Amino acid sequence: MSPPCHTPALLLVFMALAVAGAEQSEERSCDVIGDESSESQMERALLKKLEPLSHMRFNVTVEKGKTENYVYHFRVCREVNSTLHDFGGLVQIDRQNGKTTVIGRINETQVFNGSDWIMLIYKGGDSYGRHCSGEKRRAVIMISCKRGVTASSFSIISEEREKEQECFYLFEMDSSVACPAENSHLSVGSILLITFVSLIAVYIIGGFLYQRLIVGAKGMEQIPHFAFWQDLGNLVADGCDFVCRSKPRNAPAAYRGVGDDQLGEESEERDDHLLPM
Numbered sequence: 001m002s003p004p005c006h007t008p009a010l011l012l013v014f015m016a017l018a019v020a021g022a023e024q025s026e027e028r029s030c031d032v033i034g035d036e037s038s039e040s041q042m043e044r045a046l047l048k049k050l051e052p053l054s055h056m057r058f059n060v061t062v063e064k065g066k067t068e069n070y071v072y073h074f075r076v077c078r079e080v081n082s083t084l085h086d087f088g089g090l091v092q093i094d095r096q097n098g099k100t101t102v103i104g105r106i107n108e109t110q111v112f113n114g115s116d117w118i119m120l121i122y123k124g125g126d127s128y129g130r131h132c133s134g135e136k137r138r139a140v141i142m143i144s145c146k147r148g149v150t151a152s153s154f155s156i157i158s159e160e161r162e163k164e165q166e167c168f169y170l171f172e173m174d175s176s177v178a179c180p181a182e183n184s185h186l187s188v189g190s191i192l193l194i195t196f197v198s199l200i201a202v203y204i205i206g207g208f209l210y211q212r213l214i215v216g217a218k219g220m221e222q223i224p225h226f227a228f229w230q231d232l233g234n235l236v237a238d239g240c241d242f243v244c245r246s247k248p249r250n251a252p253a254a255y256r257g258v259g260d261d262q263l264g265e266e267s268e269e270r271d272d273h274l275l276p277m
Contacts, residue, residue: 028087029054030077030109033123046111046118047077049177050143054078058154058173061095069095072156074141074171076120077106089122090139090169102126103169104139116145118178132167139169146174 030047032039053076062070071093073080080091087105094101104122111120125137146152154173161167186194207224211217220226 027078027082028106030089030111031107032109032111042113043111046113047109050076050111050118050120052177053151053175056151058151060155060171062156071095072103072171074139074154077109079106087124090125090141090171101137103137113178116179118143128161128167131161133164135165135167137167137169139171142170142172143175143178144172145176145179147176147179149174149176151175151177 030050032043032047055078056076057080058074060072060074062068062072072090073093074090076089078089079086080088086102087107088102089106089109090103092101092103093099103125105124106122108124109120109122111118113119120141120143121138122141123136123138125139127134127136142157152174155171157170157172159167159169203224208222211222211224223229
């Protein structure tokens with residue numbers, strides 16, 4: 001009797017492991033607070049605008065004497081440590097004891113903007129404990145416009161924890177993603193001029209190639225419609241001559257040129273009085 005075939009079962013196991021590995025490797029992104037149906041088009045557009053920053057990591061170190069020595073790790077719409085699956089988008093690490101505190105989570109995100117800034121808020125962080133009535137921490141990140149810079153100057157501005165409620169950590173950074181789209185400075189006249197010049201260039205280059213390669217013209221004949229432009233030049237010259245001259249064509253010149261006919265031999269009698277007697 002032949003041994004049972006385990007190949008299909010092994011294939012199923014391998015496929016399950018591959019799917020599980022793919023799910024684990026796929027990073028989670030920002031989830032705006034509320035139902036998915038309640039997300040506005042503006043929020044979706046802003047999250048899409050922040051996508052170029054999602055692959056970057058930002059760190060800042062804060063030292064306050066010997067009691068506070070922290071490092072803050074931040075990612076835009078991604079988990080700082082995807083292996084923990086804690087949705088932590090901004091995390092604080094105590095350098096003295098290695099304790100990790102989640103300041104804000106990407107699954108509780110708010111986002112809005114102004115003319116040249118984007119405000120990203122992560123809520124649902126770890127509890128404050130003794131401060132702020134024990135509410136959950138939240139991180140507020142102000143992203144200001146700076147053209148030509150993908151991202152820079154990530155820093156912490158302050159930590160507001162003396163209030164009873166609505167405490168927060170405030171961070172800021174610069175990025176070109178927060179900048180408004182640049183309007184075109186070309187006027188209608190400039191656009192028409194560019195179009196006209198482009199058409200002229202196409203006419204000259206295309207006509208030259210046609211005359212040279214198809215017709216087989218040589219020399220000046222390679223210029224498209226050479227005879228027409230030659231006649232046009234003559235007509236323009238005649239028009240300028242007719243319009244710009246201030247005297248009739250048959251009027252005598254104001255001066256007489258010296259010609260060969262005026263250099264003939266003069267009579268010797270005119271100089272006779274100069275001879276000695």
